[in-house]
Amino acid sequence: MTDLPRTTPSQTVGPFFALPDGLPWPDGPEVVGTEEPDAILLRGQLIDGAGEPVPDGLIEIWQADERGRIQHPDDPRDDSTSFRGFGRCATNAEGRFWFRTVKPGALPTPSGGTEAPHINVTVLARGMLDRVVTRIYFPDEPRANAVDPVLSAVDPERRATLVAVPETEAFRFDIRLQGDDETPFFAV
Amino acid sequence: MHSRTPTNTTGLTLPSYERDDSSHPALATPEYGSTRLRAPQRPLQLLPQNLTEVTGPVLGHERVGATDHDLTVQHGGEPLGERILVSGRVLDSDGRAVPDTLVEIWQANSAGRYCHVGDQHPAPLDPNFSGVGRCMTDSEGNYRFVTIKPGAYPWGNHTNAWRPAHIHFSLFGRAFTQRLVTQMYFPGDPLFYQDPIFHSVRDPRARERMISRFDLDTTVPEWALSFKFDIVLRGSAATPFEDEEDEH
Numbered sequence A: 001m002t003d004l005p006r007t008t009p010s011q012t013v014g015p016f017f018a019l020p021d022g023l024p025w026p027d028g029p030e031v032v033g034t035e036e037p038d039a040i041l042l043r044g045q046l047i048d049g050a051g052e053p054v055p056d057g058l059i060e061i062w063q064a065d066e067r068g069r070i071q072h073p074d075d076p077r078d079d080s081t082s083f084r085g086f087g088r089c090a091t092n093a094e095g096r097f098w099f100r101t102v103k104p105g106a107l108p109t110p111s112g113g114t115e116a117p118h119i120n121v122t123v124l125a126r127g128m129l130d131r132v133v134t135r136i137y138f139p140d141e142p143r144a145n146a147v148d149p150v151l152s153a154v155d156p157e158r159r160a161t162l163v164a165v166p167e168t169e170a171f172r173f174d175i176r177l178q179g180d181d182e183t184p185f186f187a188v
Numbered sequence B: 001m002h003s004r005t006p007t008n009t010t011g012l013t014l015p016s017y018e019r020d021d022s023s024h025p026a027l028a029t030p031e032y033g034s035t036r037l038r039a040p041q042r043p044l045q046l047l048p049q050n051l052t053e054v055t056g057p058v059l060g061h062e063r064v065g066a067t068d069h070d071l072t073v074q075h076g077g078e079p080l081g082e083r084i085l086v087s088g089r090v091l092d093s094d095g096r097a098v099p100d101t102l103v104e105i106w107q108a109n110s111a112g113r114y115c116h117v118g119d120q121h122p123a124p125l126d127p128n129f130s131g132v133g134r135c136m137t138d139s140e141g142n143y144r145f146v147t148i149k150p151g152a153y154p155w156g157n158h159t160n161a162w163r164p165a166h167i168h169f170s171l172f173g174r175a176f177t178q179r180l181v182t183q184m185y186f187p188g189d190p191l192f193y194q195d196p197i198f199h200s201v202r203d204p205r206a207r208e209r210m211i212s213r214f215d216l217d218t219t220v221p222e223w224a225l226s227f228k229f230d231i232v233l234r235g236s237a238a239t240p241f242e243d244e245e246d247e248h
């Protein structure tokens, strides 16, 4: 048996990823442009275990388009899309981040189920030695959310923290790294 | 190709990616003080690898400018410091190349100072060095940067704490599951022993995988030393138990 390579360990993104022209791309938060008629605004705050905002975090999102299509060779469905699906936003001094995107469609699972519309989230920051992953679900999808295989496996008392909160012309999704209302995080 | 879960009534077959938790540091690592308020404390729930997880952003060459791979030519003059080449392959843990994937790097200058408003280290900035690079891997997973060797820098984690010289790397691979942010170190750094970030990886063999290798063969005579650094992302789950697990 040949020796297969082992994976490279993760290390913290550190405090300095936001160098000029660094990881925060100018168009990072804009998954879709302002001309997109169905654009939604997603905003939130990254909060640490002391309840303080995290001003040096990096939030990334990955999602399907409005019809549940993904631009990727490993999506075996016939659908195609030019939707970028990826967003990246550094948190500001108040720990706040935002994205302009579209609400994704539901997705089929290999076992014949359906996943409710959701956005995958990666959180990176100084003081985090590995990324953590969570998901954003939508408040106007109660029936789909109730049968979503991931959401329904979350402790019922914590489920609501994965559902974005409707605000005037936006959805709010705060991420709490610790505490009584710690956001549920996932191992992928 | 990756291993696939068995076809079923849906006809939707997806790749699956091996878990590699043993390679990675624990989020809660007390020696690294900033983890105290930032490491989630509840157990992580296992996320099934469905469509959103086994796909990932296809970020093309439009993200990469002509001089993005050469951090020594991004300004009017050459940066000060020791010019180096940093190159290697991006692979998965099946040994397969990861082609056409975006590699992003950032680093301090040769004096150990980042070109960042938050960096308070009283070392000089270099007007000819921004410290940011990008490139795409080629069809065989190869990448290559020209840069200068970053300096060590002090930080406030403990008394007289210094980070070993390092270059930050960010990789996407081809799937959300493969996303990796890491740091590349240099061989023989005398600062390793006191660095809690390096030592947050508990397995010494895994720590070795973050250290680049000096390579005389690709060192360019009269011009630049060469360091090789291969990066391994998660591959398919090729364990003997996989089929069993999948059949239910």
Ligand SMILES: [Fe+2]
Residues within 6 Å of the ligand: A014, A016, B108, B163, B166, B168
């Ligand atoms: Fe650093």
